[in-house]
Amino acid sequence: MWEGMISGMMTGITTTLIPINIAMVLFGCFAGSFIGMMPGLGPITAVALMIPVTYGLDPTTGMVLLSGVYYGAIFGGSTSSILINAPGEAATVATALDGYPLARQGYPGKALAIAAYSSFSGGTIAVILMMFFAPMLAKVATSFQSADYFALMILGLTSVSAFAGRGGVLKALLMVILGLMLATVGTDQTSGIQRFTFGSLELLDGIEFLLLAMATFALTEALSIVLKRDPASDSFKPKMIGFKSLKVTKKEFKFITPSILRSSLLGFFVGVLPGAGATLGSFMSYGMERNLASKKEQEKFGKGSLRGLAAPETGNNAASTGSFVPLLTLGIPGSGTTAVMLGALIAYGIEPGPRMFIERPDVFWGVIMSMYMGNVFLLILNLPLIPYFARLLAIPRNIMVPVILFFSLMGVYLITFNDFDIQMMVYFCVAAMALRLMNFPMAPLLLGFILGGLMEDNLRRSLMIYDDSISFMWERPITLTINLITVFILTLPLTRSFLSSLRKKS
Amino acid sequence: MAREKVGALVILLFSAAYGLLARNIPLSFLSQQEVFTARTMPYGLAVIGIVLAFFILVLPTVDPEGKKSLSETTKGMDWSTAIQLVILMLIFGLIMKWLGFILSSILFLLGGFWVLGERRIKLMLFSALLLVAVLWFIMAFLLGVYLAPGEIFYLLGVL
Numbered sequence: 001m002w003e004g005m006i007s008g009m010m011t012g013i014t015t016t017l018i019p020i021n022i023a024m025v026l027f028g029c030f031a032g033s034f035i036g037m038m039p040g041l042g043p044i045t046a047v048a049l050m051i052p053v054t055y056g057l058d059p060t061t062g063m064v065l066l067s068g069v070y071y072g073a074i075f076g077g078s079t080s081s082i083l084i085n086a087p088g089e090a091a092t093v094a095t096a097l098d099g100y101p102l103a104r105q106g107y108p109g110k111a112l113a114i115a116a117y118s119s120f121s122g123g124t125i126a127v128i129l130m131m132f133f134a135p136m137l138a139k140v141a142t143s144f145q146s147a148d149y150f151a152l153m154i155l156g157l158t159s160v161s162a163f164a165g166r167g168g169v170l171k172a173l174l175m176v177i178l179g180l181m182l183a184t185v186g187t188d189q190t191s192g193i194q195r196f197t198f199g200s201l202e203l204l205d206g207i208e209f210l211l212l213a214m215a216t217f218a219l220t221e222a223l224s225i226v227l228k229r230d231p232a233s234d235s236f237k238p239k240m241i242g243f244k245s246l247k248v249t250k251k252e253f254k255f256i257t258p259s260i261l262r263s264s265l266l267g268f269f270v271g272v273l274p275g276a277g278a279t280l281g282s283f284m285s286y287g288m289e290r291n292l293a294s295k296k297e298q299e300k301f302g303k304g305s306l307r308g309l310a311a312p313e314t315g316n317n318a319a320s321t322g323s324f325v326p327l328l329t330l331g332i333p334g335s336g337t338t339a340v341m342l343g344a345l346i347a348y349g350i351e352p353g354p355r356m357f358i359e360r361p362d363v364f365w366g367v368i369m370s371m372y373m374g375n376v377f378l379l380i381l382n383l384p385l386i387p388y389f390a391r392l393l394a395i396p397r398n399i400m401v402p403v404i405l406f407f408s409l410m411g412v413y414l415i416t417f418n419d420f421d422i423q424m425m426v427y428f429c430v431a432a433m434a435l436r437l438m439n440f441p442m443a444p445l446l447l448g449f450i451l452g453g454l455m456e457d458n459l460r461r462s463l464m465i466y467d468d469s470i471s472f473m474w475e476r477p478i479t480l481t482i483n484l485i486t487v488f489i490l491t492l493p494l495t496r497s498f499l500s501s502l503r504k505k506s
Numbered sequence: 507m508a509r510e511k512v513g514a515l516v517i518l519l520f521s522a523a524y525g526l527l528a529r530n531i532p533l534s535f536l537s538q539q540e541v542f543t544a545r546t547m548p549y550g551l552a553v554i555g556i557v558l559a560f561f562i563l564v565l566p567t568v569d570p571e572g573k574k575s576l577s578e579t580t581k582g583m584d585w586s587t588a589i590q591l592v593i594l595m596l597i598f599g600l601i602m603k604w605l606g607f608i609l610s611s612i613l614f615l616l617g618g619f620w621v622l623g624e625r626r627i628k629l630m631l632f633s634a635l636l637l638v639a640v641l642w643f644i645m646a647f648l649l650g651v652y653l654a655p656g657e658i659f660y661l662l663g664v665l
Contacts, residue, residue, distance in 0.1 A: 167567065167568030167569025167570075167572060168569055170558055170561055170562050170565075171510060171513075171562065171569075171572070173558055174514070174517055174555065174558045174559060174562065177521075177551055177554050177555045177558060178517065178520075178555070180547075180551050181521075181524055181548070181551050181552075181555065184547055184548050184551070188544040190544075191534075191537055191543070191544050193531060193532060193533070193534075193537070193544040194531075194532070195528075195531050195544055195548065196524075196527060196531075196548075219595075223588050223591065223592075226584055226587050226588050226591060226622070227583045227584055227585070227588050228583065228584075396624070397622065398619055398622040398623055398624035399619060399624065399629070399633055401591075401618065401622055402591075402614070402615050402617075402618025402619055402621075402622065403615070403633070403637065405591065405595065405618060406611065406614060406615055406618070406637070409595065409598065409599075409614075410611070410641065413602065414645060414651065419599050419600070419602045419603050420599075422595070422598060422599030422602065423596060423599040423600075425595075425599075426592060426595045426596050426599065429592070429595075430592060434516075435513060437509065437576065437579055437580060438509045438510055438512055438513030438516075438576065439509055439510045439513065439569065439571050439572045439574075439579075440510070440513050456547050459542070459547075460542050463541060463542050464542075468541040468542070
């Protein structure tokens with residue numbers, strides 16, 4: 001096991017140390033931080049916006065760039081959360097709880113520096129854990145057959161829904177189904193029959209994954225900024241931050257270190273769960289620290305507690321890294337952002353899953369090792385750049401929104417060179433906007449869309465192997481185990497509400 | 507009506523229409539004999555979609571955010587600007603073929619800035635020209651991608 005891991009690490013190091021890959025980690029971290037910092041734009045949008053850039057690159061380099069963008073965007077999101085209380089996405093909401101009060105008390109530099117150190121620590125510890133767990137899981141998964149893959153995909157899709165929160169399970173499941181429906185548009189890969197193309201040549205190849213990702217995230221998020229526009233906040237004017245204010249004392253470091261260690265572990269394991277992702281990682285870390293704190297310290301939570309800032313910041317970075325484990329080993333995304341990355345992998349012609357560990361160790365280990373570098377880059381690059389990044393928040397929305405729209409539209413057009421795609425993007429954007437207004441989540445839709453084709457293929461293959469019988473669902477022990485986990489996860493919200501009603505009664 | 511119920515109703519109708527359209531998927535004689543055809547998955551999805559949407563419609567809304575009505579949620583939103591931007595994007599898609607990448611992109615950006623209330627002409631021109639020039643340089647020179655000029659230039663005899 002150790003030999004395999006060491007040789008894998010060496011492959012990863014040699015892959016990552018190629019100048020183009022170093023440059024891409026650097027560029028990814030920078031671009032991710034920049035996009036993630038924009039209020040309203042989260043890591044999904046950041047990754048989707050950068051995919052067109054990666055199409056001309058080698059798959060490993062492309063994935064290295066996208067990974068850099070991902071954790072850069074998480075870091076960038078915390079900057080806008082702390083400075084202007086405008087979290088770019090749900091994963092950095094918990095950061096704003098104590099980060100923003102700390103900034104208002106006159107310590108924006110300290111808050112940003114603690115966020116940077118916590119992100120670095122959480123990310124690095126999680127990468128070390130990932131190095132041990134990912135190959136183990138990948139080795140187990142090499143014995144998987146079509147039936148197991150089909151069951152795994154069902155597990156991935158239901159997990160996303162199970163973690164959707166109170167009252168959100170059915171809505172998330174429905175969005176998954178909608179995504180699967182969209183995936184059936186185009187020519188059926190096995191029979192060659194056209195489905196839902198309405199005679200349109202443009203729909204023969206189905207809906208472009210990037211088009212849907214851009215329309216449902218980048219375009220709708222830009223339009224949301226316009227719809228919810230507050231004239232008073234057309235441009236933010238954060239206080240200028242000096243380098244001296246970034247200093248964190250030894251005593252403060254000592255105070256937050258145990259929180260960072262605990263949150264790294266918790267965040268990583270939460271991130272590994274398919275569907276949980278960085279949001280749950282950050283909130284669970286925040287909750288754990290508040291519960292563990294003394295009564296006096298507990299009162300400071302929400303009012304600028306250092307532990308309250310360090311915990312979610314560590315938790316979301318560790319969970320972001322953890323969410324790569326199911327993506328790289330099973331081909332099942334752990335979050336909305338990794339779902340977009342899965343789409344990119346498929347677009348590069350790489351079949352995600354355990355075979356990738358054997359067939360493309362350069363991609364597998366390259367991504368893992370590039371994360372080490374990315375975390376170091378984020379710290380040494382972003383810490384001195386914080387004062388300048390903060391000034392970028394002052395870009396007026398009048399300029400920012402059309403630029404986001406332009407890049408989103410061009411991102412798709414410059415790949416397909418088809419003006420019909422621009423029209424289709426706008427229609428999907430309007431539909432996605434309407435669904436968002438009706439409180440339906442978009443990430444499960446994208447996940448369903450990306451896994452749809454693979455799921456249908458694996459189901460068809462399993463049925464052929466088992467003579468058109470669905471007995472594979474319970475005859476194969478691995479499939480049965482996965483199905484039982486799915487049933488458990490699916491009934492978890494029901495069990496929880498049943499138990500809480502019992503507790504209330506007693 | 508709670509906004510998520512409205513959404514569920516829309517998706518229920520969509521699922522029903524999707525299921526009906528799935529009947530039009532052509533099947534060859536041989537594939538008609540198979541258990542799993544090109545219609546199987548769409549039929550299954552339509553049924554699950556209808557069932558889930560129906561459950562959301564009839565079960566009580568638990569999510570406090572979902573309980574709000576659509577009018578409550580959309581109250582005070584800047585619809586006019588958003589609709590103008592959507593129309594601008596559609597126009598961008600239509601003129602791209604005729605005016606080409608450079609001209610249509612500059613017009614789209616200028617239109618976007620204007621719709622959002624920007625009136626500083628110099629800033630608008632500087633931002634639009636700079637962005638398009640940088641993107642064009644990257645695509646045409648660094649990546650070697652051929653960006654066709656608009657058809658109007660051929661029609662006018664300029665090219």
